[in-house]
Amino acid sequence: MLIGLISDVHCNAEALEWALADLEARVDEILLAGDAVYEYRFSNEVVAAAKRLDMPYVLGNHEIVLLGPHGERARSNPAVIPENLEYMAGRPKRIDLVRGGKRICLVHASPWAPYDQYVYATTPLLQDAAGLDDVDVLVLGHTHIPMAERIGSTLVVNPGSLGEGRCPDHRQMVSYAVLDTDTEELEVVWGMNPRLAG
Numbered sequence: 001m002l003i004g005l006i007s008d009v010h011c012n013a014e015a016l017e018w019a020l021a022d023l024e025a026r027v028d029e030i031l032l033a034g035d036a037v038y039e040y041r042f043s044n045e046v047v048a049a050a051k052r053l054d055m056p057y058v059l060g061n062h063e064i065v066l067l068g069p070h071g072e073r074a075r076s077n078p079a080v081i082p083e084n085l086e087y088m089a090g091r092p093k094r095i096d097l098v099r100g101g102k103r104i105c106l107v108h109a110s111p112w113a114p115y116d117q118y119v120y121a122t123t124p125l126l127q128d129a130a131g132l133d134d135v136d137v138l139v140l141g142h143t144h145i146p147m148a149e150r151i152g153s154t155l156v157v158n159p160g161s162l163g164e165g166r167c168p169d170h171r172q173m174v175s176y177a178v179l180d181t182d183t184e185e186l187e188v189v190w191g192m193n194p195r196l197a198g
């Protein structure tokens, strides 16, 4: 089974459109690891796509800011379609599901308290994944850097950011990923950030 993974879209509807043109044609489902929005800016397009495709979608730190007291002005912008905002507000912070026989855990940053740390391949905290006996694949976002690391029996993956690249050598690139649940291989797909084109 092929699963599309996207994260940290940060209102980049053009990049999402680019990714969906590929993903919708070849994957069974798309998981969204949070930060669909950008702090004080909502995106009807991105949230509506998540809803339309019924993506398992967890809240990131940017959704939490937007839904909190400081996001009130952004939420009351007349351009924000209330049903989209409501849909986002109803998303959880963690989703556990089984796909292709694999137990998948989807969170934005980290499954460990305080749940907001940046987990890179070099982060010592990553080794705690060895204790995740009930998770075959842990899907993270937040760092904007793609990752596929096997820690004990758990594969930890991050599709990178579909909104804003942060890889030091190619910040103009965005990425998403395709996970094959049979082989546990992760294909990372890169493209130029359409926001920066032209």
Ligand SMILES: [Mn+2]
Pocket: 008, 035, 060, 061, 062, 108, 141, 142, 143
């Ligand atoms: Mn984030």
